[in-house]
Amino acid sequence: MAALISRVGKRLRRIIQRPGSIELTRYEPLVPAIEKLEEELKKLSDAELTERAGELREGGKSGDDELIEICALGREAARRALDERAFDVQLLGAIGLLTGHVVQMDTGEGKTLAGALAAAGYALRGKRVHVVTVNDYLARRDAEWMKPIYDLLGVSVGWIEPSHSREERKEAYSAEVTYGAVAEIGFDVLRDRLVTNVDDLVQREPEIAIVDEADSVLVDEARVPLVMAGSIDHTDADEEVANIVRRLRLGLHYETDSDGRNAWLTKAGASVVEKALGGDINLYDETGSDRLPAVNVALHAHALLTRDVDYIVRDGKVQLINAARGRVAELQRWPDGLQAAVEAKEQVAATDRGEILDSITVQALLARYPSVAGMTGTAVAVAEQLREFYKLEVAVIPPNTENIREDQPDRIFASPSQKLRAIEEEIRKVHETGRPILVGTQDVAESEELAEKLAKVDLECVVLNARNDAQEASIIADAGKKGAVTVSTQMAGRGTDIRLGGKDGAGREEVAELGGLHVIGTARYPSSRLDGQLRGRSGRQGDPGSAVFFASLNDELVLSNAPDIPEGIDTDENGEITADAAHRQIDHAQRVAEGVDLEIHRNTWRYTRLIERQRGDLLKHRDEVLRTALAAEGLEADEPEKFKELAEKVDDPAKVEQICREVLLYHIDQLWSDHLAYLTDVRESIHLRALARETPLDEFHRAAIPEFHKIIPEAAARAAKTLVEAEITDDGIDLADAGVRRANTTWTYLVHDNPFDSDFEQTLKKVRSMIKRK
Structure with missing residues (x-):
């Protein structure tokens, strides 16, 4: 029983x-x-x-x-x-x-x-x-x-x-x-x-x-x-446009939306840009339409991307920051010229630009x-x-030892400045007890600002952010020492435990008696999981510890996701709010942020699911070409005379097969790259179908499927044309001379932003959000 x-x-x-x-x-x-x-x-x-x-x-x-x-x-x-x-x-x-x-x-x-x-x-x-x-x-x-x-x-x-x-x-x-x-x-x-x-x-x-x-x-x-990309030459146009946009002023020359996702020129701004570009163009007709995309991405870089928040400049290079982990995102770039626009904004050497050869979502x-x-x-x-x-x-899986960490209620303040003062006081008060402290900040700029303020009151701390993430293991290993104060951007996914007493655990008992590691969050994250991961750095394997989050009703999380603050919320002399309504508001903002991310995930997968199915089908064909004589057999059937000439001059069946294989694979890969570019263009405009009461996803499928079915026959036709037009020598075909030129440099990167988003969809999200609030 x-x-x-x-x-x-x-x-x-x-x-x-x-x-x-x-x-x-x-x-x-x-x-x-x-x-x-x-x-x-x-x-x-x-x-x-x-x-x-x-x-x-x-x-x-x-x-x-x-x-x-x-x-x-x-x-x-x-x-x-x-x-x-x-x-x-x-x-x-x-x-x-x-x-x-x-x-x-x-x-x-x-x-x-x-x-x-x-x-x-x-x-x-x-x-x-x-x-x-x-x-x-x-x-x-x-x-x-x-x-x-x-x-x-x-x-x-x-x-x-x-x-x-x-x-x-x-x-x-x-x-x-x-x-x-x-x-x-x-x-x-x-x-x-x-x-x-x-x-x-x-x-x-x-x-x-x-x-x-x-x-x-x-x-x-x-x-x-x-993303896998192949290099193409970059131009000096980015720097020219960046210099123009740098002089524009918010409210006069351009406007931004409340959530910082979009920026656009005002009439005055468009006039200034047109004059700077020569004066005889109109950005919105045929005379200037080729310059408008460059202006738009330069404005995005200038108005919406912030140094030391979205990226850092290190060793003369623009390096993106992974927002989820607070570290430099190696090999990560922005797409569609935005990377070049940020490089021009920061006046650093431009990196190669390229066409996308292939891509895959995680x-x-x-x-x-x-x-x-x-x-x-x-x-x-x-x-x-x-x-x-x-x-x-x-x-x-239950813990081996019961978790005894004390999770304290959030402390909420009316303004970020009042919150920061309270955080400084919390650090000072806990530090006096000798307990180690871990402070989780939102971004690089915040971590460095906090470190400067602590230094002014003689509180020494170690900063772990995207600037010094190479030293993270050693920094985290000693974050549990008595009296240690560690300020880190986003602890999620760092994969290194904080042991009380330091990496060797020698001072564990003393630190445990003092109360263990105290974790401070300088703001709630856009996901409750990230909050939990920061808290989880304390109370490891039954260790004592505590965690508290500080928040403000003017934090980015609230302003972007739930800006309508309830009336009648009172503060004390330090600006702290104890009303339950404030806690509910921040919880609501976090839920909205999580919902937006989930909707973006769903929306992205709806579109990429078809692309992945097409990629899979094409790869089966490509793999057959790669591993068999299919390319040679096809070219021999399509162009028997030219194939016979190639076979006679080369006189090596294996080499003939490889030549035919490289020609056909080149055209398959090129057509797939063109198909991806086509689908991107379709996706960027497909939301307009909703205005005609058509389903954008259905229309995307109607556009994508017929074009995909053209790839394999078109690749075979192009391969045959290449063979016919190529000059055949005893060494075979000079592939580069025949137009079979693969990118001389390839590189890989991750696309930073949501690739399947649109202004129209953002508007729909805002409308849905307003309906839910009502």
Whole structure:
């Protein structure tokens, strides 16, 4: 009876506290069975342990018996290799991953080890595993850290990072378990889609993905396109337009909307620009229409993008800041000339511009894997999205030690300046006790402003932001020392635990007695998950700690998402507000922000789903061309005389095949690039169909599908034309002379903003928001 009551109680708590999650209750009886195997496995030598793990590859066990064996072997390997005996909850986490779920484990509960045990288990089942991380540092760190475990289990492991050559990447992907940042894995997919020789492929068919920080990767970055581009020459026009726009003034020459998404010229502004460009043009007719796009992106760069918030300038380069992580977004650029406009604005050397050769969203990248699992500290909040977009369920793993962190109520102020003074006072008061303090700021500018103010009152702090993110591991490692004050932009996804007493934990007991780490948020984030991730830096593995957020009714979150402040909210002499209405307003603003992001995600996927289906169909054809003699057979059938001449002069069937292959692949790739550009143009204007009571998505499909079906026959026709017009020598065809010129330089980047947004859709969102508020 008691057991029944306990089970019912657990389920009720899950329904009330964790909507959208599932229980791993059925696997809990496996834990004692795993423990029973410990003494038996301890008696084995290292070689015998490896041999026993190898027996799993032969398929002798399945179901629960297999899970028990995997976890028992993994626990013993970790004990020997790292002197870490996996907690029962870590084994449950590994089982959750091995059964294809997203597991939620609190910060500091050992997700890295649980992920390694699951990856090894999949490998012993004969599957190739990609452990997908949020950055390159974590990919290398986790692969090297966990390698001794993999070695004992007889599982090969590798990792990829930006500096790796093609051969190094191929070697890493040939391992049974490969660690890599989501962007690097995606870029390798794009590079493989452009090769003309099978030997140049680095990846194999995807099988299993285990995603670290799953909510960040699968939700926050899901709509972010990874882009492969080929270089074209840039012009000096960007600098000319930037110099003109730099002189424009807000309210006189241009206006912006309330949420900072759009900027436009006034009549006076258009007149100033036209005069500066020569005086004989009109930006809005044929005489100036070719200059209008450059003016618009320059105005966007000038009016809407802020240095040290949206980007930093370092080493003479404009570098974007990943808003979700507060760090430089490596290899990330703005699209459509905006990158060049910002470079001109900041008067730094212009980087190459290029045409997009191919792109893929993070969501589409993960959709390639037949099986996806993930782990994070904050998954329940996005459980419905994980189910909707990935058909994944969340399994909540209880902490090994009860969380005793004190989460204090938000402190809300009327203005940002009053809030900042209160934050300074909070830091001073807590610092006097000797407790370590972690302050989470919204952006680089805020972190540096706060650091300057603290320095003026003799409060020394260490700043971690996009300017010095290379030192983040060492900075975070010592953030738990007695008396330490660390100011960081966005702690989510940094992947480094803060240990009380510092990295060696020597002063842990003293810091614990003082009350542990105190976390301060300088504003609520656009997502409740980010709030939770910052709070979760304190109270690690049952440590004492506390967390408090400061907020203002004039914070960006409120002004952008819920600017209609209720009347009658009183403040005390310090500007602090205690009224419940203020708390409700900030919670409402956060929910609106989360809703907007979800709608953008849904909208993006509605359009990219068709593109991904088309890409998949075309890639099947491209792969057949790459691996077979299809190109040569097609050209021989279309142009038999010219093909015969080529075959006679070259006199090497393999070389003839490769020449034909390169010609056809070039035209396939070029036509796909043109198709992507066409779809972008269609998408940017498709919202106008709504004014005619037509469904934009249906119209997009009607425009996209017929054009796609033209690609393969058109590529064959162009390849035949190239063959006919080419001059054939004993060496074959000079491909460059025949017009088969691939980009002399290619590079990869992520598009920063929402690629499928529009002014019209923004207006619809505002109307819907107003209706909801009424």
